[in-house]
Amino acid sequence: MHSTAPTRLGAAAAIKLHKPGSIEDEVLKDAASPQIEFRNVTKMYGPIGAVTDFSLSVKQGEFLTILGPSGSGKTTALMMLAGFEAPTSGEILISGKSVTAVPSYGRDQGIVFQNYALFPHLTVHRNLEFPLEMRGVKAAARASLVQRMLKRVHLEDFGERLPSQLSGGQQQRVALARALIADPPVLLLDEPLGALDRNLREQMQGEIKSLHREFGKTTICVTHDQEEALTLSDRIIVMRGGRIEQSGTPEELYDRPESRFVANFLGEANLLDCLELDREKATQNTVSMIRPERVRIFKSKPTALPDQTQRCVVNGTVEDMIYAGPLRKYQVRVGDHLIIVREHVASGQDIFRPGDAVCLDWLRADVRLLSA
């Protein structure tokens, strides 16, 4: 989801003819260097390493999500970037300059928290004016910017309400508007949709995506919600025990997880003790994984498939079947394994019930070998 919106560097980046060593060269060099950098950052709370030797570069305009289970260090990493926590060691740079010793208010970032953090005693209009006032924007300009921003988040008729007179989704739209209104180069989102119900979360994901496309802000989002991470991000880092377990695009992490931990954390995974099922691939330190949607289910062994030799075929017994809207999900017992199969519901398909004998098959190429 790289932004195509004009950025601060957009005009300069478009210049084609320029002298080497000119100002344009410097600007182009800046555009290529990371906007945010963590260099070997560690945060200790007493003996606890909340974040350990954390290094990360984020490009201008990138939407990066930090994903991980509770206690993995996501919030600590974000709080250090926001300037609310100081690293025990290492360095944090924004636009090439160290901000490790710069307090939060000096970092020019828009921040959105899960619990909105709007000023409860100020109207929506005043909430949006606040960051502009802090930056010395004149009253007339403030009023027009607030109006424009309220319109952008579809709340133009809500300016005089207090936050408590808005729904959760509306409050979060105000929080996003407030974070963006002063045009900070960096946007930090801490579980921004965590307090919303499922439908509203999906709607707001769309809203965040479109704001990111439009404003092109370098965005760091913290979440433990894998769906949110997959939907919103250009890149995801998965954290485990204060360290980065794997980093990549949503597709890379989903299709090519490197460890059991990442495979389990992003989507559903069948982890097979492949010594039985795929002998030639597995070793003692690996486990093989196949995603449920890559497994097919049949009444009996399919015959004469053109790619038969590239397939792994096993017999099993259905233990459970769940309808999940457009999907049907089976749990199939194969020896010691319970294999999950997910298929899109289509007309004319066989439907299997608990106790039915079935045959499963998958392409060997779809099996991933993971570190155990």
Ligand SMILES: Nc1ncnc2c1ncn2[C@@H]1O[C@H](COP(=O)(O)OP(=O)(O)OP(=O)(O)O)[C@@H](O)[C@H]1O
């Ligand atoms: N102020 C603190 N004092 C002591 N330990 C802390 C403090 N803040 C965080 N920790 C510890 O640091 C580790 C990482 O916490 P952190 O809040 O960054 O994790 P998280 O991944 O954001 O978790 P969650 O999703 O639950 O918010 C945890 O073990 C936590 O208990």
